[in-house]
Amino acid sequence: MNNQGENNIKLGVFVLTGLFVLILSFYLIGKNRNLFGSGFTLRVRFQNLNGLMEGGNVLYAGIQAGTVDEINIINDTTMEVTLLMDKKFKPYIRKNALAVIGTEGLMGEKVVNISAVNKKAALIENGDQLAVKRVIGTDEMLQTLSQTNNNFAVVSGALKTTVAKINDSKIWDVLNDSSTASNIRASLNNITKTTANAREMTRNLDQLITQTKRGKGAAGLLLSDTGFAADLKTTMVHVKATSTEVNRLAVQLNQVVQNVNADNGVLKLLNDTSAAANVRKSLENIQKGTDGFNQNMEALKHNFLLRGYFKKQEKLQKARQ
Amino acid sequence: MATSTKTREFLNETGGIARFTGQLFSVTSKPPYEVREFLSQCYSIGYRSFSLIGLTGFIMGLVLTMQLRPSLVYYGVESKLPMMVGIAIVREIGPVITALIFAGKIGSSIGAELGSMKVTEQIDAMEVSGTNPYKYLVATRVLAATLMLPILTVLSDAIGLFGAYIGVNIKAVTSFRLFFTQIFQNLQYGDLTPAFIKTFLFGFAVGMVGCYKGYNSNKGTRGVGSSANSAVVLSSVIIFIIDLLVVQVTDLLGLN
Numbered sequence: 001m002n003n004q005g006e007n008n009i010k011l012g013v014f015v016l017t018g019l020f021v022l023i024l025s026f027y028l029i030g031k032n033r034n035l036f037g038s039g040f041t042l043r044v045r046f047q048n049l050n051g052l053m054e055g056g057n058v059l060y061a062g063i064q065a066g067t068v069d070e071i072n073i074i075n076d077t078t079m080e081v082t083l084l085m086d087k088k089f090k091p092y093i094r095k096n097a098l099a100v101i102g103t104e105g106l107m108g109e110k111v112v113n114i115s116a117v118n119k120k121a122a123l124i125e126n127g128d129q130l131a132v133k134r135v136i137g138t139d140e141m142l143q144t145l146s147q148t149n150n151n152f153a154v155v156s157g158a159l160k161t162t163v164a165k166i167n168d169s170k171i172w173d174v175l176n177d178s179s180t181a182s183n184i185r186a187s188l189n190n191i192t193k194t195t196a197n198a199r200e201m202t203r204n205l206d207q208l209i210t211q212t213k214r215g216k217g218a219a220g221l222l223l224s225d226t227g228f229a230a231d232l233k234t235t236m237v238h239v240k241a242t243s244t245e246v247n248r249l250a251v252q253l254n255q256v257v258q259n260v261n262a263d264n265g266v267l268k269l270l271n272d273t274s275a276a277a278n279v280r281k282s283l284e285n286i287q288k289g290t291d292g293f294n295q296n297m298e299a300l301k302h303n304f305l306l307r308g309y310f311k312k313q314e315k316l317q318k319a320r321q
Numbered sequence: 322m323a324t325s326t327k328t329r330e331f332l333n334e335t336g337g338i339a340r341f342t343g344q345l346f347s348v349t350s351k352p353p354y355e356v357r358e359f360l361s362q363c364y365s366i367g368y369r370s371f372s373l374i375g376l377t378g379f380i381m382g383l384v385l386t387m388q389l390r391p392s393l394v395y396y397g398v399e400s401k402l403p404m405m406v407g408i409a410i411v412r413e414i415g416p417v418i419t420a421l422i423f424a425g426k427i428g429s430s431i432g433a434e435l436g437s438m439k440v441t442e443q444i445d446a447m448e449v450s451g452t453n454p455y456k457y458l459v460a461t462r463v464l465a466a467t468l469m470l471p472i473l474t475v476l477s478d479a480i481g482l483f484g485a486y487i488g489v490n491i492k493a494v495t496s497f498r499l500f501f502t503q504i505f506q507n508l509q510y511g512d513l514t515p516a517f518i519k520t521f522l523f524g525f526a527v528g529m530v531g532c533y534k535g536y537n538s539n540k541g542t543r544g545v546g547s548s549a550n551s552a553v554v555l556s557s558v559i560i561f562i563i564d565l566l567v568v569q570v571t572d573l574l575g576l577n
Contacts, residue, residue: 026510029505
């Protein structure tokens, strides 16, 4: 009898445990569907439900906040979804909150996402209707992608033509030329050397400028000498005066040249062939006169009256040499 | 000729089981009620099967998780492992595996027990003594099997899910709370209720087939073994047939 009672107790524990687990399972499932406890309802009107079903989850800022309680067709373009919300979210959801149908994960079930708007508004009340946030659907994305694809095909075709042209062009020959690389390398080496030289030049120039600034060298002295400006100014005045004088002389010279070029001028005389014959004849007469004069002078040297003077002159000349 | 005989035997068997089942409803509704024997059978059928069912449930959850994991990792949805294991255990694997284990243990036990009572003429003796053997032996066992299998299934599911939790944590780290939150977030009444209801049918089938085979045992002690064996085989087949029918009905009701 005692054994029977003990067995009954064990059986009772076994059955109660099973029932407890069963009831707990039902409770946990119902709790997730907001079937227990008081909540509040919200309404949202969509044009397209994208597969949203009754019992689907409602997320507020990514947190499970309720379930889709009912779906009604209002007209051919409007579907009204009634959301059964957990009451603990009531103090946080405002009237300007936006609802959108999203997907749980990449390929998950459809859910209603409610997001807050960063503007002040009154808190939501039971039965309020939320505004819908418009998002780009998969179909629209695919349409845009199709257009992009067509554009890409056009660009691809143009690129193909361009590549073909490049292949046929001389540039391609240059690129295919094995010596191009070595030439480019040599050019680069030259550029490197040039750059080094330029750097050296720049450094020297920098030194020169530095020294010039310090007043070293001729340029430095000129640039740093404060009296130089005054001298330069004076010089420039003098140059200006000289220039004026030169100008005046040039005018006079011009006058002279005009006189020379005149019909009765010297230049006319030079161009006259008869004058040239006269001059040549005169020069011959002069030559003859000169020869005669030389003979007279030689005769004078041998004259006893003047011989002493000439000898004295020769001695003086030798002494100077 | 042989086919005709087999068909006749099959129809005879089917008719016998139907009559046997109908007799149960007529007998059970009338007093006196064998409450003490019913509780005793509940203890031996339910409580004493718990350790075996619990162990198989635990292993089932653990192995299922470890087998599913590589495929889910391959597709990059490893995070869905608790959801998949939870739905699989609650909807199908838990009830069916538990029912099959139950059929193996209880179906054979009932078939052998009643078969030995039959061949040793204890059942006839009960009739002579004024006790209704059907009510005392069959009704109590069938009712006990019908009511105990759902409880065993619920507990087996719970243990199986715990095994799955351990299976998940062998290769990764998931908190106990997160694991069960993920499971129950994705479970619906449409998953749990049909699975729970069909376990009553499984239990009833196992009890009824075991009792029928044992109650109609013959050919001496050899028949006892045959009864036990055929009780397990037939009840296992009936479990799958019931499962198939319940899935169809569930689908028609829109619960899938």
